[in-house]
Amino acid sequence: xxxxxxxxxxxxxxxxxxxxxxxxxxxxxxxxxxxxxxxxxxxxxxxxxxxxxxxxxxxxxxxxxxxxxxxxxxxxxxxxxxxxxxxxxxxxxxxxxxxxxxxxxxxxxxxxxxxxxxxxxxxxxxxxxxxxxxxxxxxxxxxxxxxxxxxxxxxxxxxxxxxxxxxxxxxxxxxxxxxxxxx
Amino acid sequence: xxxxxxxxxxxxxxxxxxxxxxxxxxxxxxxxxxxxxxxxxxxxxxxxxxxxxxxxxxxxxxxxxxxxxxxxxxxxxxxxxxxxxxxxxxxxxxxxxxxxxxxxxxxxxxxxxxxxxxxxxxxxxxxxxxxxxxxxxxxxxxxxxxxxxxxxxxxxxxxxxxxxxxxxxxxxxxxxxxxxxxxxxxxx
Ligand code: HEM
Numbered sequence: 001x002x003x004x005x006x007x008x009x010x011x012x013x014x015x016x017x018x019x020x021x022x023x024x025x026x027x028x029x030x031x032x033x034x035x036x037x038x039x040x041x042x043x044x045x046x047x048x049x050x051x052x053x054x055x056x057x058x059x060x061x062x063x064x065x066x067x068x069x070x071x072x073x074x075x076x077x078x079x080x081x082x083x084x085x086x087x088x089x090x091x092x093x094x095x096x097x098x099x100x101x102x103x104x105x106x107x108x109x110x111x112x113x114x115x116x117x118x119x120x121x122x123x124x125x126x127x128x129x130x131x132x133x134x135x136x137x138x139x140x141x142x143x144x145x146x147x148x149x150x151x152x153x154x155x156x157x158x159x160x161x162x163x164x165x166x167x168x169x170x171x172x173x174x175x176x177x178x179x180x181x182x183x
Numbered sequence: 184x185x186x187x188x189x190x191x192x193x194x195x196x197x198x199x200x201x202x203x204x205x206x207x208x209x210x211x212x213x214x215x216x217x218x219x220x221x222x223x224x225x226x227x228x229x230x231x232x233x234x235x236x237x238x239x240x241x242x243x244x245x246x247x248x249x250x251x252x253x254x255x256x257x258x259x260x261x262x263x264x265x266x267x268x269x270x271x272x273x274x275x276x277x278x279x280x281x282x283x284x285x286x287x288x289x290x291x292x293x294x295x296x297x298x299x300x301x302x303x304x305x306x307x308x309x310x311x312x313x314x315x316x317x318x319x320x321x322x323x324x325x326x327x328x329x330x331x332x333x334x335x336x337x338x339x340x341x342x343x344x345x346x347x348x349x350x351x352x353x354x355x356x357x358x359x360x361x362x363x364x365x366x367x368x369x370x371x
Contacts, residue, residue, distance in 0.1 A: 038270060043353035047224035113228055113263040120225030130263035 006073045006174050013177050015063035019098060022056050023153070030146070047117075050105065054118045057102035064095065076169040090155055097149045104145060108138035205248065207369050208239040208328060214365035217255065221338070222355030230262035237287075239366055243328060246299050246320050247292045255285035257307075275348055282308045289316070301332075307341040318362070332362035 008016070026049065033045035075084060109116050110126035111134040117123045128134065163171035217232045234256035241249040257277045260268055272279045286306040290313075293300050298319035305314045318332035338344050338358050339351070348354060 039347055040350040040353050043224055047353060050224070112266075114223065115226035115228055117225035123226040132265055135264070 006170055008072060008175050009066075009070050011066055012063070012070065012072065013175055015059060015066060016175055017177060019056060019059055019063065022052055022059070023098075023149075026052050026056065027146070027150075047120075050109065050116050051118045053102040053105050054116065054124070056098055060095065060098040073174055076167075076171065078169070087159065090152060090159070093148075093152050094156060097145060097152060101142065101145050101149065104138055104142045108135055108142055111135035111138055205240045205242050205250075208241050208366040209369045210237050210330075210364040211327070211367050216361075216363050217253075218361045218363070220359040220361070222357070224353050228262065230260060232256065232259050233261050234259035237364070239330075241328075241366075243320065243322055247294060249289065249292055251287070251289040251301065251303070253287040255287070257283055257285055275346055276343055278308055286311075287316075305336065305341075307343055310341040312336070312340045316360075316362070323365075326368075328366040330362065330364040330366055332360075332364075334360045336360060 029045060029049050029052070033042060033049055036042040036045060075087070079087075106116055106124065107127050110128045111131050113126070113130040115123050115126055160172045160175075163169055164173070217235045218229055219231075220227050220229050222228075232255050235253060237251065237253035239249060239251050241251075258272060258279045260271050260277065262268055262271070271277055274281070287303055289301045289303040291302045293302075295317060298317060301316040301318060303314055303316055304311050306312075314334050314336050316332045316334040318330060321329045321331075323329055336358055337356050338354075339349060339356050344354060
């Protein structure tokens with residue numbers, strides 16, 4: 001029983017891995033697309049990048065709502081307060097970035113008069129009036145946020161592996177899919 | 184009485200000018216826009232041509248007799264994003280170096296359900312195609328005219344977006360042209 005209490009709920013694990021998968025697809029796609037010469041392929045890749053980004057935003061919102069309804073399981077008792085604080089900070093930052101990156105991308109597209117249409121389903125309103133200078137600053141912000149994301153993701157994945165292989169405390173297993181009743 | 188024939192011919196002249204009389208009207212640049220709406224990546228975006236000229240040989244009482252001609256400075260395209268404007272000036276799109284001007288010439292105008300319908304020829308690049316421009320005309324209290332027109336054209340019919348850009352997955356074929364003008368009478 002104690003083991004299942006340490007487990008994230010199934011929806012929480014699903015949210016986590018869907019977002020992880022989308023981000024791990026999104027980043028190489030971003031570098032692929034910016035390297036393409038201007039072509040229908042480039043426009044298509046940008047469109048996909050924007051659609052996936054907006055999806056990440058939406059799934060993150062659902063994920064936060066679920067987290068509020070079903071708080072995460074407690075951490076192992078032997079973790080010190082400093083470790084907990086670093087963990088909470090990293091997680092907070094990751095949440096912020098999964099919202100900030102798409103939001104800045106959307107703002108940047110708006111400033112370039114490129115309305116965003118997720119998967120062609122509907123068109124999002126432009127958030128700001130077209131403005132070339134603002135667009136360049138937002139593009140830079142999007143890039144800096146990406147670097148922050150790389151740093152934070154590395155820390156996050158490194159910590160998960162550290163918990164699993166060094167501390168062997170089940171923290172990673174709590175988030176893995178298909179780990180229902182195993183110890 | 185010698186006054187009578189003079190008076191009569193004066194009345195005659197008045198009557199003639201009250202009849203269908205084409206006058207020359209031109210857009211007031213500050214209050215007139217030529218814009219378009221096109222589709223990229225599944226979403227519509229707006230653009231403008233900042234420079235264009237037009238002449239309307241027009242009797243406001245009967246617009247079906249009008250003749251409309253316009254010239255568009257293709258280099259003045261403005262989609263509010265410099266990189267896209269630069270791309271549009273390239274040979275794959277407007278090719279402004281070889282084809283600096285677009286032309287619009289009305290052929291025939293008829294009354295439509297609401298407003299009028301002008302059959303016209305539009306020339307972009309080296310392609311001339313028939314298009315239909317729907318418009319309304321309204322006389323303003325200050326005597327000027329408000330002309331609002333719209334036409335949906337196929338960019339591919341003009342070779343705008345050729346080669347790889349004949350692909351319409353990410354840049355749609357249909358482009359809506361919108362003309363919103365304030366016309367004032369000018370001396371012929
Ligand atoms: C979590 C979501 C997102 C992630 C992780 C992400 C990541 C990235 C990365 C790594 C780059 C390359 C950075 C660079 O320019 O050096 C990039 C570029 C870009 N992203 Fe995103 N992005 C996300 C969401 C979005 C959204 C929602 C939009 C637009 C609606 C967007 C629009 C763009 C654009 C237009 C570029 C190209 C900038 C350029 O041409 O320099 N991104 N993104």
